[in-house]
Amino acid sequence: MNRLTKRFAAIILSMLPGIAGAAPKQVSVDYYGVVSKSSDLNMLKMAQDIFLSQMKTIDYIAVEDRRPSTSGASLSVPIIAGSGAKIAFYTEIEEGVSNSTKVWNCKFNAIDTELNITHTKTESFDSYYKILASARLCIESVLSDFRQQDDAEQDKIPSPPREPKIFEGNIDIESLAGTWFGEPYTDKIIVLRGGRGFIIYKNGATMNIKITAKGKGADGEQELEVVQVGKSNASFFPELPRQVALNIASSAHPIVWTFRITDGELHGTKKTLLPAKNENGASEGTTETVWKKR
Structure with missing residues (x-):
């Protein structure tokens, strides 16, 4: 391509800014x-x-x-x-x-x-x-x-289809952002970008959480860890009798979830306080849980 042809091509492209599909300005x-x-x-x-x-x-x-x-x-x-x-x-x-x-x-x-x-x-x-x-x-x-855009016609340009996120293998924390549900005592679980979020309980309590990708398990599958941030509250333990929860919440360890991602769902365990057999106390234990994205 000679110099004249290149210059002509540059002029044509400058007249058609929409072709490049410019992204909105921040x-x-x-x-x-x-x-x-x-x-x-x-x-x-x-x-x-x-x-x-x-x-x-x-x-x-x-x-x-x-x-x-x-x-x-x-x-x-x-x-x-x-x-x-x-x-x-x-x-x-x-x-x-x-x-x-x-x-x-x-x-x-x-x-x-x-x-x-x-x-x-x-x-x-x-x-x-x-x-x-x-x-x-x-x-x-x-x-x-x-909101600003490079060209008023930008909205008329169809966006290319997005490739579906692949959850298995290396975990993309950003792709987990959204609303989740699954645990019987929670109203919703909000995961934000950057590995932060919060759990809204049906009793009105709200717990801050932090999400991180852990190392691989014994079978080579990568794991995801969700950890309670901040002090425990009796309302974080709705499985327990209310008085039991009030008595032990202040000394409770942070609740920890360990997940693996299967078919876009989070399957794993929750380490928390569980009712004692006599129902008059509680002890730390592990229970299975599943989070599903809405």
Whole structure:
């Protein structure tokens, strides 16, 4: 190909940007955490950590953690004058009462730092675990106005079919992200990208978890380990009589799951406290369990 032909080809390609199937641009976001005067400090800490993890899974934004403190929520609206990002994001959480039921009023704020315009999304939840389970939709809703693309016609270009993930063999932790179920006392299990997540129990308790790929077992199959993060709570042991759980929860070891992936499901064991034969106590033991992805 001579020089003239190459130059002509370059001109043609520059006139047809859609052919390359350009990916959406990432919008920069500074994350300032949660603002709240609630006394439930542990749950506020968990909420702002989960919000950040959920934002990191949104492909059209690039997030930087600008929280004044990562150890807890702020008491006042953050000062964002120094933000160099397109968006400054924070969430306000207030306790309230609706029909004699305690509710959490959440206001998700995304500030356009160039135009000084605030986009908001407000939702009320009757429990903290519902905030954690549903927050991503609210976050995406308030951020969707900022979504940018290289070409307005991008949405008209069909995406190539994705190759199915192969779970067996080397474990891809990122591919596990999503909602799982399977254990009788849990409402849902949320796995986030980056090997973090949380379990929402039917009794309303929420447990943070960490997911890591372990070495191979005796038969050469790679294993996955899920470990409870944080202190134990009596509500983490719904299999036990309530009083027994209250008596021993503070000294309990973290719950540990060991899985292997078979046909897209997690099959393995759970090391936890199990009822004693006399039903008046508990001892550490192992039980079989299965997690299935929704």
